[in-house]
Amino acid sequence: MRFGAGRCPENLVRLHPIAGVKTEVSMTEDGSLHTFAIGDVHGRADLLGEMLTGIAGKARQEGISHRIVFLGDIMDRGPESRAAMDLVIRTLREVPGSKLIRGNHDAIPLRLLGEPDPATQVSLAAHWMDLGGGETMLSYGLPMGAAITPAEIRRRMNEEHLACLRDAERYVELDRHILVHAGLKPGIPLNEQDSHSLMWIRGEFLNSPESFGKMVVHGHTITASEHVEIFPNRIAIDTGAFATNTLSALHIKPSGDVAVLQVSEIHPGSCRFGEGKPVYLTHGDPGAVY
Numbered sequence: 001m002r003f004g005a006g007r008c009p010e011n012l013v014r015l016h017p018i019a020g021v022k023t024e025v026s027m028t029e030d031g032s033l034h035t036f037a038i039g040d041v042h043g044r045a046d047l048l049g050e051m052l053t054g055i056a057g058k059a060r061q062e063g064i065s066h067r068i069v070f071l072g073d074i075m076d077r078g079p080e081s082r083a084a085m086d087l088v089i090r091t092l093r094e095v096p097g098s099k100l101i102r103g104n105h106d107a108i109p110l111r112l113l114g115e116p117d118p119a120t121q122v123s124l125a126a127h128w129m130d131l132g133g134g135e136t137m138l139s140y141g142l143p144m145g146a147a148i149t150p151a152e153i154r155r156r157m158n159e160e161h162l163a164c165l166r167d168a169e170r171y172v173e174l175d176r177h178i179l180v181h182a183g184l185k186p187g188i189p190l191n192e193q194d195s196h197s198l199m200w201i202r203g204e205f206l207n208s209p210e211s212f213g214k215m216v217v218h219g220h221t222i223t224a225s226e227h228v229e230i231f232p233n234r235i236a237i238d239t240g241a242f243a244t245n246t247l248s249a250l251h252i253k254p255s256g257d258v259a260v261l262q263v264s265e266i267h268p269g270s271c272r273f274g275e276g277k278p279v280y281l282t283h284g285d286p287g288a289v290y
Helices: 045-062 081-094 104-114 118-130 133-139 150-156 159-166 195-200
Strands: 034-038 066-070 171-173 177-180 215-218 234-236 246-252 258-267 270-276
Touching (some): 034 045, 045 066, 045 081, 081 159, 104 118, 104 159, 118 133
Parallel strands (some): 034 066, 177 215
Antiparallel strands (some): 034 246, 246 258
């Protein structure tokens, strides 16, 4: 089963840069670190909490130094966006070298806060509702059905959460991998990629068989198989946590080898952490075109 994902109209997402956000990139600093890249959370704080606990236990057991990289879309659709953001902030504070990459959903409240035109504010807020923004604002205490406005965002979302979103990275580059929310535009050098593509791109990236210089690890588009999918040039780790009850992560070892970790909800209130089995595909395989 494949679940669709909404798109924000071009005239809403390309109006102007998001005020105050970072535009620089992150580079790997310590080649001995193990990196755990976590896919789209979408308000599933229960799955994220279990994933972070499982990763911490694995790191202790194996005696490894590690960092967490969140691939974005922490909020929307699921019921616990505020709690999920709390977990992200705690991790960024407590696990050195950890990073948040800004997803398209994470950018929308920042866009609303920076939008001066009242009519565009209303249109963007309505589209955010379609993408699960109502569930996000409900988790911050705004009653369901109440109007989402810049004033309510400032009132409900505390400054620590907004600062975390503003400070998020566009992408993270490791020795052998590029971590990004949505993907890369083919044929464009990494440092020249535009922020819109990094957060929103789909078909042009997903259907491209060309090398991006390093293996690209991304979320944003739920995999058709609902498993982590490994292509020759990219690894897709968004397994649709909000709809499938499975959150996936990729363990990237200093050698460049990778392994899949997953948390699945067994029944309400009970989650299981363990290794997952990826699906290996090429761009000629049936069902590999998005």
